[in-house]
Amino acid sequence: xTWTEYFVIIIxxxxxxxxxxxxxxxxxxxxxxxxxxxxxQNNRINAFLMLVFLIxxxxxxxxxxxxxxxxxxxxxxxxxxxxxxxxxMMWITLxxxxxxxxxxxxxxxxxxxxxxxxxxxxxxxxxxxxxLELLWTAVPAITLTVLVxxxxxxxxxxxxxxxxxxxxxxxxxxxxxxxxxxPGKDGVLGRQNYKLINPAKNNPLGQDWKDAANHDDLHTTxxxxxxxxxxxxxxxxxxxxxxxxxxxxxMKMDAVPGIPxxxxxxxxxxxxxxxxxxxNENFVxxxxxxxxxxxxxYSMRGVIVVETQAxxxxxxxxxxxQYLAANPGGEATPVANATSAAETANDxxxxxxxxQ
Amino acid sequence: MSNEIAIQPGISxxxxxxxxxxxxxxxxxxxxxIFSQDHKMIAKQFLITGMIWxxxxxxxxxxFRLQLGYPDLQMPxxxxxxxxxxxxxxxxxDFYYALVTMHGTILVFFVLTAGLSGTFANFLIPFQVGARxxxxxxxxxxxxxxxxxxxxxxxxxxxxxxxxxxxxWTVYPPLSALGDASQGSKIGMDLWLISLALFVVSSLLxxxxxxxxxxxxxxxxxxxxxLPLTIWGLLFTxxxxxxSFPVLLSGFILLLFDRHLGTSFYLSDIVLNGTQILPNExxxxxxxxxxxxFLGHPEVYIIILPxxxxxxxxxxxxxxKPIFGYTAMIASLFAIALLSFLVWAHHxxxxxxxxxxxxxxxxxxxxxxxPSAIKVFxxxxxLWRGNIRFTPAMLFCVGFVSxxxxxxxxxxxxxxxxLDLHLHDTYFNIAHFHLVMGVAAFMGMxxxxxxxxxxxxxxxxxxxxxxxxxxVTMVCAYVIFWPMHYEGFAGMPRRYFDYMGWExxxxxxxxxxxxxxxxxxxxxVQLTFVFNFFYSIFKGRKVKSTNPWGATTLEWTTPIxxxxxxxxxxxxxxxxxxxxxxxxxREFIPQTEPVGKDESSH
Numbered sequence: 001x002t003w004t005e006y007f008v009i010i011i012x013x014x015x016x017x018x019x020x021x022x023x024x025x026x027x028x029x030x031x032x033x034x035x036x037x038x039x040x041q042n043n044r045i046n047a048f049l050m051l052v053f054l055i056x057x058x059x060x061x062x063x064x065x066x067x068x069x070x071x072x073x074x075x076x077x078x079x080x081x082x083x084x085x086x087x088x089m090m091w092i093t094l095x096x097x098x099x100x101x102x103x104x105x106x107x108x109x110x111x112x113x114x115x116x117x118x119x120x121x122x123x124x125x126x127x128x129x130x131x132l133e134l135l136w137t138a139v140p141a142i143t144l145t146v147l148v149x150x151x152x153x154x155x156x157x158x159x160x161x162x163x164x165x166x167x168x169x170x171x172x173x174x175x176x177x178x179x180x181x182x183p184g185k186d187g188v189l190g191r192q193n194y195k196l197i198n199p200a201k202n203n204p205l206g207q208d209w210k211d212a213a214n215h216d217d218l219h220t221t222x223x224x225x226x227x228x229x230x231x232x233x234x235x236x237x238x239x240x241x242x243x244x245x246x247x248x249x250x251m252k253m254d255a256v257p258g259i260p261x262x263x264x265x266x267x268x269x270x271x272x273x274x275x276x277x278x279x280n281e282n283f284v285x286x287x288x289x290x291x292x293x294x295x296x297x298y299s300m301r302g303v304i305v306v307e308t309q310a311x312x313x314x315x316x317x318x319x320x321x322q323y324l325a326a327n328p329g330g331e332a333t334p335v336a337n338a339t340s341a342a343e344t345a346n347d348x349x350x351x352x353x354x355x356q
Numbered sequence: 357m358s359n360e361i362a363i364q365p366g367i368s369x370x371x372x373x374x375x376x377x378x379x380x381x382x383x384x385x386x387x388x389x390i391f392s393q394d395h396k397m398i399a400k401q402f403l404i405t406g407m408i409w410x411x412x413x414x415x416x417x418x419x420f421r422l423q424l425g426y427p428d429l430q431m432p433x434x435x436x437x438x439x440x441x442x443x444x445x446x447x448x449x450d451f452y453y454a455l456v457t458m459h460g461t462i463l464v465f466f467v468l469t470a471g472l473s474g475t476f477a478n479f480l481i482p483f484q485v486g487a488r489x490x491x492x493x494x495x496x497x498x499x500x501x502x503x504x505x506x507x508x509x510x511x512x513x514x515x516x517x518x519x520x521x522x523x524x525w526t527v528y529p530p531l532s533a534l535g536d537a538s539q540g541s542k543i544g545m546d547l548w549l550i551s552l553a554l555f556v557v558s559s560l561l562x563x564x565x566x567x568x569x570x571x572x573x574x575x576x577x578x579x580x581x582x583l584p585l586t587i588w589g590l591l592f593t594x595x596x597x598x599x600s601f602p603v604l605l606s607g608f609i610l611l612l613f614d615r616h617l618g619t620s621f622y623l624s625d626i627v628l629n630g631t632q633i634l635p636n637e638x639x640x641x642x643x644x645x646x647x648x649x650f651l652g653h654p655e656v657y658i659i660i661l662p663x664x665x666x667x668x669x670x671x672x673x674x675x676x677k678p679i680f681g682y683t684a685m686i687a688s689l690f691a692i693a694l695l696s697f698l699v700w701a702h703h704x705x706x707x708x709x710x711x712x713x714x715x716x717x718x719x720x721x722x723x724x725x726x727p728s729a730i731k732v733f734x735x736x737x738x739l740w741r742g743n744i745r746f747t748p749a750m751l752f753c754v755g756f757v758s759x760x761x762x763x764x765x766x767x768x769x770x771x772x773x774x775l776d777l778h779l780h781d782t783y784f785n786i787a788h789f790h791l792v793m794g795v796a797a798f799m800g801m802x803x804x805x806x807x808x809x810x811x812x813x814x815x816x817x818x819x820x821x822x823x824x825x826x827x828v829t830m831v832c833a834y835v836i837f838w839p840m841h842y843e844g845f846a847g848m849p850r851r852y853f854d855y856m857g858w859e860x861x862x863x864x865x866x867x868x869x870x871x872x873x874x875x876x877x878x879x880x881v882q883l884t885f886v887f888n889f890f891y892s893i894f895k896g897r898k899v900k901s902t903n904p905w906g907a908t909t910l911e912w913t914t915p916i917x918x919x920x921x922x923x924x925x926x927x928x929x930x931x932x933x934x935x936x937x938x939x940x941x942r943e944f945i946p947q948t949e950p951v952g953k954d955e956s957s958h
Binding site for chain 1: 431432433449450453522523524528529530531534537538539623624625626627628629630631633637638639640641642675676677678679680681682683684706707708711714715718719722723725726729730732733734736737739740741742743744745746751754757758761762765766768769772773774775777778780781782818819820821823824827830831834838839842843845846847848849851852853854855857858859860861863864867880883884887888897935937938939940941
């Protein structure tokens with residue numbers, strides 16, 4: 001331990017002793033002054049502090065908002081169409097709960113201050129009032145019905161079937177990284193079997209090469225999406241439960257081993273547009289793993305590039321089917337041989353993020 | 357032994373005192389303080405064990421908050437204490453995840469379930485229903501010792517080479533099922549499961565006792581509608597525990613099978629490290645989540661219902677007027693208890709569960725807000741036109757209501773599946789449940805301890821320390837958890853060891869420092885409570901009257917230091933409800949006083 005650390009400990013201990021001595025002394029003082037007087041004095045102080053807490057607390061909440069608002073996503077437009085619904089829902093909920101919060105907290109601390117013990121007043125015997133109780137059963141019930149209705153209306157729109165024109169992409173999680181697969185020209189993701197997974201044989205996703213739909217599937221290291229084009233994600237996990245968390249799109253879906261899940265949305269802004277909207281030139285769409293998945297959970301990061309159709313077409317054209325890398329001798333065309341080296345160097349089977 | 361005395365004094369008032377005294381001579385240190393069957397002593401055992409756990413669990417949060425607030429700071433003394441867990445004075449990810457997992461497990465189960473229900477159910481039920489002891493003092497004793505055994509095993513898991521469980525307090529498989537997936541899923545996980553299995557046994561033994569005592573052993577005149585709200589809260593709590601803990605146990609046993617017997621309840625299609633292909637097929641990790649949350653959700657009400665009862669009771673005593681809407685308070689407790697069984701899947705909106713099923717759970721979840729709102733408005737109305745005495749217990753009641761409002765309202769956000777898509781497993785969630793079932797439950801518990809301490813030990817706790825404890829806790833709680841909502845709005849995920857590698861989340865460095873500082877301060881302040889507690893047991897101001905708070909309930913009709921059997925003479929008869937404060941111009945009317953002829957009825 002360093003001297004500063006000893007110093008901190010000594011200070012803390014001293015503060016403890018001082019606080020204790022004051023507390024002890026106050027007890028003796030109250031005996032001297034008379035318990036009643038001491039009680040009245042303490043009561044007034046605590047009641048006053050209730051009021052102080054209310055006022056300072058509300059002020060601090062306002063100040064906190066001022067400091068932190070710009071660090072959240074609240075002021076950045078949602079990057080997906082679903083996210084816009086979610087944001088609307090959030091503002092509705094904030095308005096209602098915010099109102100209730102302010103009113104009830106003010107009443108709580110104001111009553112605490114206002115009705116502090118006083119000899120001049122007697123407590124008012126008021127055991128119940130059916131009308132009042134009915135009122136505050138009915139009003140919350142109605143309010144919540146409104147919230148549930150809005151919520152479910154959006155919920156079903158978000159979780160409903162993806163539009164037919166949606167592009168499909170598979171996202172697979174494992175400790176501690178993400179893999180992406182595009183269906184290729186046929187638009188069909190080929191069959192998989194987890195027992196075929198073998199990164200050494202260039203088959204990190206367990207694609208079944210007997211299924212011809214697999215032959216043109218692209219296994220990429222980055223996830224590229226097209227702006228304003230719906231995308232349906234098929235989400236898988238190879239080991240434990242992960243979660244595809246997309247804060248900017250306001251979306252989230254678990255990756256569950258053995259049970260593929262899906263999620264769809266339409267990106268609204270390209271990465272470049274978001275850089276301008278957020279004023280952050282380093283802006284990237286990140287995939288965060290939102291389900292505890294082991295020691296490297298915090299580093300399970302993926303990146304999504306949202307771009308225009310033209311940019312996307314250009315990028316996808318440079319990608320080669322995994323089939324060619326896994327079967328260099330098979331039906332490989334000369335092109336495949338030329339690119340397989342690059343493909344291996346780029347082997348997505350390797351962990352995207354190393355964990356110590 | 358206790359059974360004898362439990363039957364004896366009821367026979368006649370005369371001569372009982374004598375017998376009672378004689379009885380004490382037979383008590384040895386072991387039967388009085390260790391294998392005690394006296395509900396009061398068992399309550400103290402639960403309380404003190406719970407306090408020890410709370411200090412350990414709190415200390416863990418200090419350690420991981422150090423990492424979150426000061427990720428670059430090197431503290432060589434950490435390595436001196438924790439060895440390879442804190443290499444070069446920095447907490448390792450494995451250590452970090454073990455800490456958060458144990459913090460959750462300890463606080464949820466060992467402190468806020470056993471420490472809370474165990475203390476107040478044991479202490480208050482016989483006192484307030486008017487019984488000499490629990491229905492079965494022996495089973496009651498077993499309940500504590502199963503809890504103790506669970507504690508020993510969980511504690512021992514902290515010292516194994518590979519560390520304790522580290523997959524989050526919910527221990528979702530496959531992570532928790534596969535030793536190769538995580539350090540914490542090795543032997544530490546087995547110890548965790550065994551410990552929790554014993555914990556469930558303890559909880560069931562306790563719960564059955566509480567329910568049978570409340571239903572069968574009420575004194576003459578103590579109808580159900582004359583029970584204090586503490587007892588109602590504890591009754592529903594015990595019922596929730598009895599109905600839901602067995603389901604959790606079954607979930608744990610299946611997990612043990614998957615771990616050791618090669619079954620595939622939760623496992624399917626798994627390849628570890630890209631190479632290790634497991635044979636398990638057809639299992640569902642989601643099954644575990646259903647089993648877990650079928651307890652897990654009632655569990656949060658197991659934590660909060662007793663404190664709702666405590667707060668209602670303590671508030672009424674110190675406001676000097678009846679709790680507003682006694683019947684509505686019971687009805688809302690009942691509604692909450694019932695609904696708590698029908699909302700578990702709101703923890704699972706993003707697991708890929710059928711969206712229609714999700715929508716049913718949205719509806720049921722938001723329904724819970726109605727009885728919760730009733731309770732809050734009733735507490736507010738109880739304060740209205742009262743004559744409030746700010747004892748430390750009363751301060752914590754106000755704190756409880758404030759926290760319950762703040763944390764409860766964000767439940768409306770998270771229970772709405774649409775918003776959950778964005779906020780699930782972010783810091784918003786952490787803020788929500790810490791306020792509503794962490795801080796609020798602690799405040800309720802503190803209210804209870806400060807209020808009934810004179811009954812427990814015949815002495816008062818120091819008021820000034822109590823005031824300091826309350827105000828610093830109150831301020832720190834908001835400083836810690838209020839800004840976390842903003843981190844949640846940024847989508848910042850929980851259970852991250854470090855955020856520096858993330859463009860989306862690294863803007864909160866400064867804020868995390870502030871939060872960590874407040875967390876450490878609030879931990880230190882809790883130590884003043886611990887100190888106050890133990891100091892006051894021996895040196896506190898002595899209680900001079902049997903009823904120091906001027907309360908109506910039965911526990912204050914016992915002697916200042918009640919012996920085994922509680923009342924030296926006959927158990928008093930009850931004639932009225934427990935909330936006649938300020939009625940007909942009288943300060944308070946004890947439950948034992950017959951209803952007068954001219955008295956107004958309520």
